[in-house]
């Protein structure tokens with residue numbers, strides 16, 4: 001028995017590619033793509049996922065005409081600042097029920113959401129609010145007043161100016 005000598009194939013008739021080779025190439029591409037996207041995901045990890053927020057401490061310039069016991073509400077802040085004979089103090093305007101912003105009134109504060117009322121010191125006079133409004137830290141520094149929305153103090157704490 002003699003074998004026929006293999007004749008070289010023409011360039012116009014390439015050797016057929018088997019299904020196994022095609023599947024092997026596809027799985028290699030899938031693995032390479034998975035590695036690429038995993039690498040992209042890893043490179044994104046060190047970035048901060050939290051948005052920066054404005055500082056909770058801010059400077060307050062009380063109007064000269066602010067009467068004793070009259071609320072001053074700085075724009076963009078949920079705080080009411082007061083001045084009286086004992087000093088300056090700040091009360092949070094965030095309702096202790098579900099967090100709506102209360103409005104200063106002649107008698108104290110009123111919540112527009114569910115009708116809670118507070119007196120001028122932030123004490124609950126009508127529910128459903130469960131707790132009094134928070135008093136916030138006020139500091140004088142270099143002749144300027146600063147209120148810290150993130151720091152609560154005992155009710156009745158006033159800063160002499």
Ligand code: FES
Nearest residue numbers: 095097098111114
């Ligand atoms: S949120 Fe103020 S009473 Fe409900």
